[in-house]
Amino acid sequence: MPITPPKSHVPFMSDSDVVDRVLRHIAAGTTDRGTEVWQEPVENYQSEDRLAQELSVFKSLPTAFCPSIALPKAGDYIARTAAGTPLIVTRGHDRKVRAFKNACRHRGAELVAGKGCAGAFVCPYHGWSYGLDGALLGIPHQDGFPDIDKLANGLVEVTAIETKGIIFICQNSEQDEANLHAHLSGVPDVLAPDQMIFAENEIIVEANWKLHLESFLEGYHIKATHKETFFPFGYDNLNVIEFSGPHARVTFPFQRIETLADVAPEDRQVSDKLTYLNQLFPNVVLAELSHHRTLGILEPLGTDRTRIKTYHLTKSETVGDKDTVLKTAARDLEFVNGTGQTEDIAMVSGIQRSLNSGANTAFTFGHFEPAIVNFHRELAERL
Ligand code: FES
Ligand SMILES: [Fe+2]
Missing domain, CATH: 3.90.380.10 (Naphthalene 1,2-dioxygenase Alpha Subunit; Chain A, domain 1)
Structure with a gap:
């Protein structure tokens, strides 16, 4: 046939x-x-x-990162590379899944490895901390960075889409949402x-x-x-x-x-x-x-x-x-x-x-x- x-x-x-x-x-x-x-x-x-x-x-495409149930609770996270990029994928207090580049905005250290549950991501190098939504929360001895714009120094987010029991990541921010959803419509x-x-x-x-x-x-x-x-x-x-x-x-x-x-x-x-x-x-x-x-x-x-x-x-x-x-x-x-x-x-x-x-x-x-x-x-x- x-x-x-x-x-x-x-x-x-x-x-x-x-x-x-x-x-x-x-x-x-x-x-x-x-x-x-x-x-x-x-x-x-x-x-x-x-x-x-x-x-x-x-x-450029939404690619599967993990099943939804791998991140059941707020603060659950998984850190892994996808297409060579180290990422953190986490569920927020609002239940929304977000994905960030796993790189501190100070000098680029990896914030977490493997999987776990956290209230915030604290950089192991000098202790900058970030919320589950990626916002830069704290800088130890902040007077050393007099001009820093904290709002502009949150974790760098990439698109995360949760559908059909799977969390998908798309790293190309230029992609429009309609294209991403069109790609996922064929997923059983x-x-x-x-x-x-x-x-x-x-x-x-x-x-x-x-x-x-x-x-x-x-x-x-x-x-x-x-x-x-x-x-x-x-x-x-x-x-x-x-x-x-x-x-x-x-x-x-x-x-x-x-x-x-x-x-x-x-x-x-x-x-x-x-x-x-x-x-x-x-x-x-x-x-x-x-x-x-x-x-x-x-x-x-x-x-x-x-x-x-x-x-x-x-x-x-x-x-x-x-x-x-x-x-x-x-x-x-x-x-x-x-x-x-x-x-x-x-x-x-x-x-x-x-x-x-x-x-x-x-x-x-x-x-x-x-x-x-x-x-x-x-x-x-x-x-
Ligand atoms: S590299 Fe993260 S706090 Fe310095
Ligand atoms: Fe086989």
Whole structure:
């Protein structure tokens, strides 16, 4: 079934329609196919200049920073780099989320690291202090700065948007709000306030961020790469692939989806029958797994290194008591993050090591990899 990505933000299909499409593919031995073959120059994974341009694209868009529930209370904060910029993202007493450059206005020291809860941000270097709204509150021995305009020396704010259970950051202050909201309109509603973060982790992958992202966006590799992990439960090269503006959703069905053939469309529960992999353009993966959700954020640390920050959340439609929900979610995570993830990282790191060999001047993405083709096209258009 050939698919052409729409330019507008059409919503993804209903669960029942996805099931129908998967069942038709199973019967026919087919999969969703793109219409185009794409050649991506290897140089684009190696070039510092290209990475700098890509980071400008990151900054120009609202990119996911964390789930809303990572900052439940006033004063909760998370400090981390996004597109290379050290940021503090915090919730104010007015419940509004704000993002600031993590740089003191005196001499630029980082105010906080990691995560925590604070009443104010006090610089560890000389003690200048800032409110949760970024206002400069206090300067020790202020008579040493006779002309300072405190109002003009608050923390430098960047745009934070909280929607669909996610906090997004946009670092380019020139972007108008309508554009930001248009970009976010295609983001699916996956995260809800009653979900719990039951685990979070950060790993460094020794590979270009795009190589890592590509490993999520097709099911053509399931049989070869995940022979004993995912493949025994899934299918060889069988995906439903959809687009909503620049964002994509790739469906990975489990074999038990076949039990839904005789179930009425309105009664079809897909939760443990498939995985939805949403790519929030450009650098974020939001996965809907059997018993949990993950929000994974890819942060390039160089052309050949990527930090993956992942939040693991329980599902919203929780059945049973909190302990059971947490235990099921943790088991689910073990299955996905165990060997499955290791297998992908091994492939991706191997590609990174081969880049300089000269074996390839371009990589070819074929008809089974349309989500990757769409990603590269979207990225190229924005550079
Ligand atoms: S650098 Fe922050 S108070 Fe001096
Ligand atoms: Fe994989």
